[in-house]
Amino acid sequence: MPEFSAKLSYNLLESEEIQQTFLIYACMGQDELISDLVRYCIILGLLQGIDVVQEARDRVHKLVARLKELSLLSKSFSSRCFTMQSLIRxxxxxxxxxxMPVFALTKEKLEKWQDKDKLGSYSTISLQHCDVTDIINEFHEGIDSFTVRIFHIDNKDPHLRIPEGIFTGMKELRVLTLTDIHLSPLPSSIKCLTKLRMLCLE
Structure with missing residues (x-):
């Protein structure tokens, strides 16, 4: 029932702009900063007719307020953040x-990449608290180029290591978020990310 309610509320959203903002947030982590959502929206070109950062902030705050009215977003521990309930996410x-061409998983253990031949065609790849330690080295194998613009790994395994060549072919990547991942040093293939506009390493 909560999933049905969320779908119904989504269909009632007034514009493609707020619909896409809602879907993009779902691919972010929990208790995210509104300022990060502003960056996502600017970088991905979701805000039509907005050229000034302050105007973008104002627009996103209005979108967030509307999503809260519809109970699609909830208050968080700070006024600067917001969250999304698990069933709604x-x-x-x-x-x-x-x-959208999205590959998004939450709290799953992957023994192999699902539809490996399609990985290169996703615009967003989001792995939140998933166990991918055993297969992360296979991620980019056999794929010459990716269309991914958002790549987000929220890690749960302290042993996870990002392979050197993982970013090879990600020439369209705009947003890279890696949380709780050992990165010392950064993979050499990060130099391939010539269009990267937002890098978040936590």
Whole structure:
């Protein structure tokens, strides 16, 4: 029922702008800063007719307020943050997979990459608290180029190491978020990310 309610609320959203903002947030982590959502929206060109950063902030704050009114977003521990309930996020990710080329998983252990031949065609790849330690080295193998613009790994395994060549072919990447991942030094293939506009290493 919560998933049905989320889908119904999504269909009632007034514009493509707020719909995409809702789906993009679902691919972010929990308790995210509104300022980070502003950056996502600017970088991905979701805010039509906005050229000034302050105007972008104002627009995103209005979008967030509207999503809260519809109970699609919730208050967080800080006024600078907001969150999305797990069931709503699951519904949003399902919608995103239908509306956009998105590969998004939460709290799963992967023994192999699903539809490996399609990995190169996703615009967003989001792995939140997934166990990919055993297969991360296979991620970029056999794929010459990616269309991914958002790549987000929120790690749960302290032993996870990012392979040197993982970013090879990600020439369209705009947003890279790696959380709780050992990065010393950064993979050499990060030099391939010539269009990167937002880098978040936590």
């Amino acid at each position: 699951d519904a949003a990710l399902l919608i995103a997979s239908q509306k």
